[in-house]
Structures are given as C-alpha cells and as structure tokens.
Amino acid sequence: MEEYLKRILDNDMNIVHGVYEPPNNIPILRYKINNENYKIVVLGTDSMILSCINWLATENISPDYVFNSLDDLDKLNKSDKYFLILTDINYKYPAFQAELIKKMSNNNIKDYLCPYDYEKIPKHDTEYLEYFKKKEKDIITMLNMLHDAESKEVYVEYIRTKMYADFYRLKQNPTWIKYFDKDVYNHVSNEIFVNCGSSNGDTLFYYLENFKDDFKRIYALEGNKERVRQFKDNLNYIPENIRKKVVSINTFVDDDKNTIDHICENEAVSLINMDIEGMELKAIKGAKQVILANKPVIAACAYHLPTDLYELPMYIKNLSDDYEIFYRKYASTFRNKLKNAELVMYAVPQKRLVR
Numbered sequence: 001m002e003e004y005l006k007r008i009l010d011n012d013m014n015i016v017h018g019v020y021e022p023p024n025n026i027p028i029l030r031y032k033i034n035n036e037n038y039k040i041v042v043l044g045t046d047s048m049i050l051s052c053i054n055w056l057a058t059e060n061i062s063p064d065y066v067f068n069s070l071d072d073l074d075k076l077n078k079s080d081k082y083f084l085i086l087t088d089i090n091y092k093y094p095a096f097q098a099e100l101i102k103k104m105s106n107n108n109i110k111d112y113l114c115p116y117d118y119e120k121i122p123k124h125d126t127e128y129l130e131y132f133k134k135k136e137k138d139i140i141t142m143l144n145m146l147h148d149a150e151s152k153e154v155y156v157e158y159i160r161t162k163m164y165a166d167f168y169r170l171k172q173n174p175t176w177i178k179y180f181d182k183d184v185y186n187h188v189s190n191e192i193f194v195n196c197g198s199s200n201g202d203t204l205f206y207y208l209e210n211f212k213d214d215f216k217r218i219y220a221l222e223g224n225k226e227r228v229r230q231f232k233d234n235l236n237y238i239p240e241n242i243r244k245k246v247v248s249i250n251t252f253v254d255d256d257k258n259t260i261d262h263i264c265e266n267e268a269v270s271l272i273n274m275d276i277e278g279m280e281l282k283a284i285k286g287a288k289q290v291i292l293a294n295k296p297v298i299a300a301c302a303y304h305l306p307t308d309l310y311e312l313p314m315y316i317k318n319l320s321d322d323y324e325i326f327y328r329k330y331a332s333t334f335r336n337k338l339k340n341a342e343l344v345m346y347a348v349p350q351k352r353l354v355r
Contacts, residue, residue: 005143005156008163009136013057015160023115026059029083032110039064039080041073041109044087048116051124051165052087055115058164070096073103084112122165122338131306132163138310145317147324147348154327154343159309161340168329168340178330178344179203179273179299180210185348188270191215194260194296196253196283197275198222200230204246213242219264223252254279259286269296278304281312291319295349302327302345316347323347 007015032038042052042063049066056063063085067073076082084104090096104112116123132139139159146152157170173181180187191214195203198220207218222228228250235243251258253276260272260283269290274280280300290296298316302308313325325347332341 001152001156002140002143005140005159006136008156008160009132009139011054011057011163013060015164022059023113025113026061029113030059030061032081032083033061036081038083038110040085041065041067041076041082042085042087043067043070043073047126048087048123050126050129051122052085052115054124054129054163054165055122056085070099070103073107073109076107076109078106078108080108082107082109084109086112086114087116088114124165125162128162128306132159135306135310138314142310142313142325145313145325147326147353151325151327154329155309158303158327158329158340158343165338167337170329172329172331172342175331175342176206176209178206178328178342180207181299181328181346182210183354184326184328184346185297185352186354187211187214188352189214191270192264192267193218193271193273194264194269194287195220195273196260197277198231198248199224199227199275201234203273203275204231205234208238208242213245215245217267218246220246220248221251221253221263222248223250225250252276252279253283253286255282255286259283261287261289264290269294271297272299274298274300276301280304281307281315284312284315288319291316295320295322295351297349297352298323298345298347300345300347301343303339303341303343308343308345313345313347320349322349324350324353 033040040061040063042049044052046068053063065076143152143155146155153170157168160166161168193207193215195218198204199222204218204220220231222231228248231248235246249263253260272287274283276283284298284300300312302312316323317325325345328344328346330342330344
C-alpha cells in the first residue's frame with residue numbers, strides 16, 4: 001500500500017489514464033508533437049497551470065514552456081513551431097483576442113487550445129496538489145500509522161481522487177452510520193455526546209437510529225441561527241423525556257472563546273463529532289482538556305482541508321498516544337460527486353476499540 005501511495009504522489013500515469021474523454025483535437029496535437037516537432041506552451045494562472053499539467057500527463061503530453069502572461073511568449077525561439085494551451089478562458093474573449101493573435105503571429109505559434117472551455121477535462125483542486133508535494137513524507141508516515149487495512153485503503157483512494165481529479169471508486173458506507181460506525185468503536189451507555197455542527201438535527205436523529213435514547217446528555221452546537229431554529233423545531237418530534245437531555249447552543253466552535261473545554265467543563269464527554277467546514281482542527285485544539293481527561297471518541301469530517309489528512313490526526317496522536325486513527329468514507333450528495341465529500345477521521349482510545 002505504501003508503494004502504491006508513493007506512485008500516486010509521484011503522479012504515475014500507469015495508475016489511471018483516460019478517465020475523461022479529451023477534446024477531439026488532442027490526437028491531432030500529439031501528431032504535431034511526434035511528427036512535426038511542435039513544442040507545447042502552457043499559458044495561464046498559477047493555480048490552473050498545475051491542474052493543466054496534471055491533465056496533460058494523462059494524455060502523455062509534457063509542456064516545453066510554462067508562462068503566466070502573454071508578454072512571456074516573446075521569449076520563445078521564433079525558429080521553432082509552437083502549440084499554445086490556455087488555462088484561462090478569458091483569453092478567448094475579444095479583450096484578449098487582438099493581443100493574443102498578435103503574439104501568436106510574432107512568435108510562430110500555429111494554433112491554440114483552451115481545454116477548460118469544453119468542460120470535458122477536470123479542474124484539479126490545486127490546493128491538495130501543492131500540499132501533497134510539500135507533505136509527501138508526512139502523508140506516507142500517516143498511512144503507516146493507521147489502525148486497519150480499510151483505513152489505509154480509504155486514505156490512499158481519497159488521495160488518488162485528488163491527484164487525478166477522479167471519482168471515489170471504493171465502497172462508500174451508508175450515511176446513517178456516519179460518526180457511529182460500530183466496526184470502528186464500541187458505544188458506551190450513559191453517553192455524553194458533543195455534536196459540533198448540529199445543523200437541523202440530522203446527526204441527532206441518526207444517533208437515535210443507532211443508539212436509541214441510551215445517552216445522558218447531548219450538546220448540539222451550531223453557529224447558524226436559522227439552523228438552530230430548525231433544530232429546535234425538529235426536537236418537538238422527540239418525546240419529552242428524551243428531548244430534555246438535549247442541550248442546543250447557538251455557537252461556533254473554535255480554540256479561543258468558544259471552546260468545547262469551556263462549554264463542557266466538568267462533563268465526562270465520551271463522543272465528539274464535527275462537521276464544521278474546516279474548523280475541525282481548531283475545535284479539537286479547543287477540546288484539549290476534555291480529550292486528556294476523558295479520552296472521548298472523536299469523529300471529525302476530514303474532507304474540507306488538505307491538512308485533514310495529516311495535521312488533524314497527528315495533533316490528536318501527539319496529545320495522547322492512546323488513540324488509534326481510522327478513516328472511513330461515506331456516501332456524499334450528487335452535487336459533491338467530484339469533491340468526494342464525507343470522509344471521516346476517527347480517533348479511538350484503546351478502551352473503545354472493537355476487539
């Protein structure tokens with residue numbers, strides 16, 4: 001698995017090829033490169049250039065030059081022939097056309113392609129590509145720290161989707177067990193559960209599906225006032241004896257003023273879940289004392305930021321080596337089919353592991 005991950009991080013094209021049908025002039029372009037010695041120039045913005053280079057690699061094309069502005073085209077050796085690939089569709093509009101045509105004529109650029117205008121090729125999440133490049137050793141270290149084989153498979157597959165802008169192609173677990181996966185950790189009776197990002201109450205109702213009313217208290221923390229109103233309305237569907245054990249608080253969670261340590265002071269917290277749009281690591285830092293004192297299971301969404309793949313689990317491991325790290329993938333909405341959302345990192349203390 002480690003060698004496979006290294007190949008992915010090295011952008012090995014033997015792993016995936018032709019996931020998307022390219023624009024139909026790509027074979028013509030390859031012919032020009034191979035038979036007429038055309039050189040390839042990629043021109044555009046920094047972030048999309050990286051995505052474009054990754055895409056071109058899947059088509060066995062490597063750029064000879066990479067430029068950020070039209071003026072850079074004047075640096076070309078005019079005795080060679082060039083094909084221009086634009087990563088910014090603004091170059092197709094009249095404001096750029098006159099200057100573009102002039103530069104092409106002056107620099108022996110025979111043709112150009114703006115592939116992103118076709119919506120046929122992927123736009124990579126370049127924040128992840130840059131992160132993987134900087135953190136390759138750390139990513140491999142984390143792979144080897146994961147507790148079980150499924151975690152390793154999920155972790156590597158998720159990284160592959162980011163490297164190749166591809167769909168997640170392994171098993172995805174049903175939403176109703178997200179955060180409450182009985183294959184990952186053992187439930188405890190009399191639970192004190194901190195639900196960060198409680199939204200309209202969906203996670204609360206999934207909890208009740210899995211564990212009934214077997215809990216002492218649930219803290220439902222949500223920063224959006226309208227979501228809090230919806231949450232309280234939906235609480236009315238629950239019998240009063242259960243409802244009175246749920247504490248709804250309109251607050252965002254962080255590592256400064258709105259910390260879990262402050263909200264749950266003196267509570268024996270046994271489970272924390274988080275889906276808070278990239279604030280997971282800060283929220284965990286704000287739960288340091290609760291974590292050290294109680295060793296709760298932590299189930300945090302890990303698809304908002306690249307750092308969710310290393311810094312997030314590593315902070316918990318550094319806080320207490322008693323924790324084992326798992327990753328699981330759950331079904332995402334159709335609109336997030338390429339974002340590959342609903343990746344969850346679990347940190348499970350030894351006493352809660354499924355034996």
